[in-house]
Amino acid sequence: MADDLARRAAELRDQLHFHIYRYNVLGDPIITDAEYDRLYHELRQLEEEHPELIAVDSPTQRAGSDLSEDFPKVRHPAPVLSLANAFDEAGLRAWEERNLRLLPAGTELDYVLEPKFDGLTIVITYENGLLTKAATRGNGEIGDDVTANVKTIRTVPLRIPVRADGPPAPERLVVRGEVLFHKEDFEAVNRQQEAAELPRYVNARNTASGTLKQKDSRITATRPLTAYIYSVLDSVGIVLDKLDKQWDMLEYLREMGFQIPQESQYYPTLSDIIQQLPAWESRRDSLAYEIDGLVVKVNDMRLAIELGVVGKDPRGAIAFKFPSQEATTKLIGVTASVGRTGKITPTAQLEPVFVGGVTVSNASLHNYDQIEKLDVRVGDTIIIKRSGDVIPYVVGPVTGARDGTEEPIRPPELCPFSGDPVIQPPGAVDYYCSNPLCPERVFRQLEFFVSRGAMDIEGMGPETIKTLIDQQLIHDEADIFYLQAEPLLELERFAEKKVQNLMESIERAKDRPLSQFLASLGIDGVGSTVATLLVDHFDSVDALIEIARQAKAAEAAFRQAAASLLQALPEDLSDEADSVTRNVARLRDPLVELAPRYVDVQDIDVRLQRLLKPLYETIGAEADDIATPLKNLVDVAAPLLRIDGLGPVLVENIINWFADEHNRQVIHKMQQAGVKMHAEQKVAASNVLEGQTFVLTGTLPTLTRDEATALIEANGGKVTGSVSKKTSYVLVGDSPGSKAEKARQLNIPTISEAELQAMIAAG
C-alpha cells in the first residue's frame, strides 16, 4: 500500500515535470491547463496526507514564477499567495470541515464569493494616495516592476480616493488584483490584428500578460487592458478593526475608486454557496470577462489569518474550479453525414472523454475547410471544447503528440449514402452530394418537413419515415398526403390505431397557416421569421412561384444581353484591376450584385454606366444596352427585394427554390392533395365594436370559434365565456347551448354570424 502511494507520487512528479517542460520550455503543451491542475492537485493531496512522500524535487515545492529579465525587481511587502483548489461540492465541504477543526468549537463561518479571473495577478502600492509602484506576482515574493505599464490602464486610479468624498487615503496601501482583457475588448484587439493582416491572438490571458510586459509602455497604452482589485496585501494607517471582514474590505476598495468585481457576493453559509454553483456556472459565458472558477473566502479576516497558511496556500480561501470546458482526447475517425440540402458534414469520433460535466464521444468539425485549416488528422491527440449547451467542437490538434501514424482527412469523393459523386460548388466552403434524389437527403428533408415547428405531423417519426421510404410508399413530401390506410396496415408495427392516428394528423397538416407551410419547405434561410415576412407580402404559394418564374426569365434576358460584354473580356482576368473583376462578378450574378442597388431608382442607365465604367474602358466597348433588361429584372424582383429583412442572397435562394422544376412539381402535387397554400383572409381591423362584449354559442356557418373571436377582437370588441347582464350580444350558431336560453332570460339580443359581419361592415 505505502509502496503503491510512493509509486503514484513519483509517477505524478514525472508527469508534471514533463508537462511543465513542454509548457514552459517548448511552449507546446500537450494537455490542457485543467488536466495539469488535476495532476497537480492529486499530488498535492497525496503529499498532504503523507508528508513523508514529499520529494525535494516535487513540483509542489516550487511556486510558479513569471519573472522576466527585462524589468527591475520589486519585493512584495507580504507573500502573494496562491490558492488551493476544490473541484466539487465534496471538496468545498472538506475544506470547511478542516477549517472548523482548527478553530475554537462552535465557530461559525460566513463567506464571500468572488469570480476567479483568468488574468494576471498585479500588486499596486499607493503612498499617501499616490500610485508609486506596480509589480507582477513574480514568484510570490519578488515581482517585475511594471509601474509605467500599469499606469496606462484606465481602471487603475493614479490617485486615491478617486472621489473627494471617498475615505481618506492611508499612509500606505498595497492592493492585489488582476489585469485582463474584457472579452469584448479582446475581440476588438483581434479585429485590429486582422485589419493589419496580423495573426489573431488565441489566448486572452497570455495576450494580457504579453501586453503588461511590454518594454515600451506606449504599446501597452494602446491596448484596452482593465484591472479588478479584490484585496489589501499590506497597509499602514488604516483603522483595521473597521476592515476585518472581506466583504467590508471590498466596499472600502470600491469607495476608494478601484474597480471591484460586481459579481462578488456575500453568503452566510457554505451551503448557500453550493446551492448557487450551477447558476454561477451557467452565467459564466455571459460575464464580461473570462473566469475559470470562483474564489470562496472566509469573510472574517481575523479567522482567516488564524487559520494560517499551508504550503503556499492560505487556508482561509479556496478556488472552486469549474469543470473544464476543454479536454484532450484521441480522434479515432471522422464520419460524414448528409443533410437535407445534400451538404456533407464531418463529425469527429472521439475516444470518450469527460468535459464540461459530461462524457462526449463525438464533436463537430464544422466542415472540411476547417479540418484543413486546423490540420486535424485521424489518430491525433486533439483538444475539444464544450461550453454551455454548445455542441462540443474540435479546437485543434496537439501536434507535439504526433508519432507519424496520423492520417490526413479528405472530403469523401462519393456520397457515403448514395454513392453519387460529391461536388463543391464554385465559391462554396461545403461539399454536397450531387444527387437531389439521394435517399439520405430525401430522408432528412422529410424528417424536417414533418417535424414539430414545421408541418408538425404527429406519429411520423424517423423510423416511420424510413419504413415508408423503404416500402416505396413515399418519395417526396407530397406523397405523404396521398398515403392510404390499406397498405400501411400490412406493414409490421403498424396497428390499426396507429395508422388511424397517422391519417388524422396528416389530414390536419393540410390546413397549416401559409407561413408555417413555407417554413416547412426547407428553403435555405427561410425559417418562421422570414416565412412570416413573405406572407405579409404574398398571399399564396402561386404568387411566389409566379414572381420566381418572372425573375428567372428576366435574369436570363439580362445574361443574354451581358454575354457580349463578357465575351469581349480577356480570358485571364488576373492582370485586370479589382474594379474590373468586381464588375464581371456583378454581371454574372445580377440578382444579388446589381438588382438590389437599383430598387426604386429612376436613372438606372446613368448609374449603371458610371458603375461599369472601368469595365467598358477595358474592353473598349461603347455602352452596351444592358440597362433595359436590368430595369426589367429590378421591376420583377422588387416586391421581394423591398421586404425589410430579406437580403439579396436570401431573395435569390427563394427565387431559385420556387423556380426549380422538381420543387414546383412537389408543390403542385401537394396542392392537388388539398394542402392549403394561401394566406388566411386578413381580418380588417377597426374599433366598431368597442365597448361591446360578446358570448359565442353553437357552430357558426363559416367561421370557427377562434376566427370569430379574432374578428370581434380585431374590431375592438371583447369575447367572454358566460352570459351576464354585461353581455352586449350573444352570437348564436347551429345547435346552441344553454347560453342562448340564458340570453333570452336576461333580454340580451342574439345575433347570427351574418348579422355580426353586417354590423362590422356598417361601421
Ligand SMILES: [Zn+2]
Ligand atoms: Zn447521396
